[in-house]
Amino acid sequence: MSALLEVDQLAVQLPIGQRLRPVLHDVSFTLARGEVLAVVGESGSGKSMTARAIVRLLPPGAASSGRVTFDGTDVGSATRAQLRELRARRVGMIFQDPRAAINPIHRIGDFLTEALVRDRRMRKAEAHERAVAVLGEVGIDDPGRRLRQHPHELSGGMLQRVMIASVLLAEPDLILADEPTTALDVTTQAEVVAVLGDLRRERAMAMVFITHDLELAAAISDRVAVMYAGYLVETLPAAQALERPIHPYTEALLRSRPELSRRMAAIPQIPGRPLAAHEATGGCPFQPRCSYAIERCAAERPEPVRLGGESVMCHRAQERRAAGSAPVGEGTLVR
Amino acid sequence: MTRYLGRQLASMIVLLLLSSIVIYGSMYLAPGSADAVLFGNHTVLPAVRKAVDAQYHLGRPFFVQYWDWLTAALHGNFGLSIALRTPVSQRLSAAAPTTIFLVVYASILITVAGIGLGVLSALGGRKLDGAIMALTNVGTSVPTFVAAIILIEVFALDLHWFPVLGAGSGFFGRLQHLTLPAFALAAWAVAYLTRVTRTSMRDELRGEHVATARARGLSESVVIRRHVFRNALLPIVTVSGLQVAGLIAGTIIVEQAFGLNGLGQLLLSAVEQKDFATVQAVSLVLVAAFVIVNTLVDIAYTMLDPRIRLGAREA
Numbered sequence A: 001m002s003a004l005l006e007v008d009q010l011a012v013q014l015p016i017g018q019r020l021r022p023v024l025h026d027v028s029f030t031l032a033r034g035e036v037l038a039v040v041g042e043s044g045s046g047k048s049m050t051a052r053a054i055v056r057l058l059p060p061g062a063a064s065s066g067r068v069t070f071d072g073t074d075v076g077s078a079t080r081a082q083l084r085e086l087r088a089r090r091v092g093m094i095f096q097d098p099r100a101a102i103n104p105i106h107r108i109g110d111f112l113t114e115a116l117v118r119d120r121r122m123r124k125a126e127a128h129e130r131a132v133a134v135l136g137e138v139g140i141d142d143p144g145r146r147l148r149q150h151p152h153e154l155s156g157g158m159l160q161r162v163m164i165a166s167v168l169l170a171e172p173d174l175i176l177a178d179e180p181t182t183a184l185d186v187t188t189q190a191e192v193v194a195v196l197g198d199l200r201r202e203r204a205m206a207m208v209f210i211t212h213d214l215e216l217a218a219a220i221s222d223r224v225a226v227m228y229a230g231y232l233v234e235t236l237p238a239a240q241a242l243e244r245p246i247h248p249y250t251e252a253l254l255r256s257r258p259e260l261s262r263r264m265a266a267i268p269q270i271p272g273r274p275l276a277a278h279e280a281t282g283g284c285p286f287q288p289r290c291s292y293a294i295e296r297c298a299a300e301r302p303e304p305v306r307l308g309g310e311s312v313m314c315h316r317a318q319e320r321r322a323a324g325s326a327p328v329g330e331g332t333l334v335r
Numbered sequence B: 001m002t003r004y005l006g007r008q009l010a011s012m013i014v015l016l017l018l019s020s021i022v023i024y025g026s027m028y029l030a031p032g033s034a035d036a037v038l039f040g041n042h043t044v045l046p047a048v049r050k051a052v053d054a055q056y057h058l059g060r061p062f063f064v065q066y067w068d069w070l071t072a073a074l075h076g077n078f079g080l081s082i083a084l085r086t087p088v089s090q091r092l093s094a095a096a097p098t099t100i101f102l103v104v105y106a107s108i109l110i111t112v113a114g115i116g117l118g119v120l121s122a123l124g125g126r127k128l129d130g131a132i133m134a135l136t137n138v139g140t141s142v143p144t145f146v147a148a149i150i151l152i153e154v155f156a157l158d159l160h161w162f163p164v165l166g167a168g169s170g171f172f173g174r175l176q177h178l179t180l181p182a183f184a185l186a187a188w189a190v191a192y193l194t195r196v197t198r199t200s201m202r203d204e205l206r207g208e209h210v211a212t213a214r215a216r217g218l219s220e221s222v223v224i225r226r227h228v229f230r231n232a233l234l235p236i237v238t239v240s241g242l243q244v245a246g247l248i249a250g251t252i253i254v255e256q257a258f259g260l261n262g263l264g265q266l267l268l269s270a271v272e273q274k275d276f277a278t279v280q281a282v283s284l285v286l287v288a289a290f291v292i293v294n295t296l297v298d299i300a301y302t303m304l305d306p307r308i309r310l311g312a313r314e315a
């Protein structure tokens, strides 16, 4: 079966100041139907940009190259109408801050039904019925009353459920969730993740789930993609993400996460400062902060290498994998 | 909502009462009081004096006088014009149509042109935006009386498209006569509202809820109407209202420049003639119009923004 989503050598440049600066470099990955890919990485590493580029929702003045293929259709050459169709029915997007993402002026009911009524020409009563049903599914009590309320009358967690409901109403094949819980408090976070995960699974929708939290990423996804300075540095099965990541950056992420089981004096930080994508030089973007860097790392940018089920962008990938418990796989260039 | 409207109405009435007291009181206290204007240095017979006092509500405690004046005014009776010996209400009703026509005409110009140009500027390309912004630069730097002189010079004296003076009669006569005055009156406000509209639209365009609307595949026209313009409307309505209310003062200048016998002109000549009954009446009408427009804007604003409605309910 062909992949639902294929992202191939995606690069994006944005106008920053007077010049176009790269924010994404040669990002490649695929997603099967119903599969969940978690994308992790520090702030500014290009996670949001990757998600937006999938539906061509880039800031004005952006330039991009490479190929995004959704269900066999090239998104880059889609017409305006095809693009709207793609966004309306095939790919749903959930944003980080529901308070900013949902128009404060309109009622919750209008927000949920506007796409159905205006674009799909559904009768208002039917759209309303569906909205009530889906609000119930995402765990909102008294949906009829909520539909008449305005966003400021709902809590952040409830609003994010509304956002999820709006995506479910569109019945897409793919959900792009861009840090959907970062703006919520900790207890609500878990509930919202659970609601999203369950309802997605029931409907067999694929998902790209963006988060800062490697542990959450591993828990919710089938595979984890790690981004650094606009590069996709490692893609690995979720089960391995917390066990034996190969890329030094992923390992560093793993070590810097706060552990509840172990009491620590201080959370170890990754030394150095995260690099903005446009600051990357000729070598490996992580080399200045990498404790395993060798001479070659500064001089030559590594190509992604496929090792078993993984893809790693590191000169020492094979060596590092061999050092782990797994048998050494045949290293091949992805492209 | 009803409670909110009630409160707005109550505060409007209080404001109107207060301003009417100020208007009446300032005439009462002003040097060159009614006595002086009416009698000058003549000595008057007590009988005449009494008759005049009754006519102009003089010679009794301030608030009694004020109350008589106000209740009469509310019945459309503003007393006799001291200068012309005709009822003030006659002078008012002769002057009002011109001013009302002028203000309504200018208000339509302001809202249609100001909002229209602002939207074009925000959504249009760089060139269109640049051109409109250049226009608004001119518009906001030319004072109303200069605009009036330029318009008369170009469109009345050189091109003969419009008459120079007079208010015209009948709808089309007025339309023709009052076009230049309305443009002069509206020019500054159009330019200003254009800028406000543009800024507000641009701010909303950057908003994340607009990205959401686009990400949901809504058509661009729905995105612009429902998620950009509708949200941008809040500051636009406030500023439009202030500008329209400001026109009420602006008419004084424009009526002067174009020789129109409107309320502004009436006010000026009444002041010159020390015709205090007329000054009071015109002031009262102008201030009332101002207060009412402001109240309407407040109400419109509240209807547009659900977040304010809640605040009102909680208060």
Ligand SMILES: Nc1ncnc2c1ncn2[C@@H]1O[C@H](COP(=O)(O)OP(=O)(O)OP(=O)(O)O)[C@@H](O)[C@H]1O
Residues within 6 Å of the ligand: A014, A015, A016, A023, A041, A042, A043, A044, A045, A046, A047, A048, A049, A050, A059, A276, A277
């Ligand atoms: N509208 C924009 N204009 C210019 N540069 C932008 C814009 N949006 C993002 N960038 C830049 O693009 C790069 C990638 O941003 P992106 O939002 O994808 O990061 P991210 O990984 O999602 O970060 P975060 O975790 O903070 O959300 C960053 O360097 C950022 O500064």
Ligand SMILES: [Mg+2]
Residues within 6 Å of the ligand: A047, A048, A049, A178
């Ligand atoms: Mg982001």
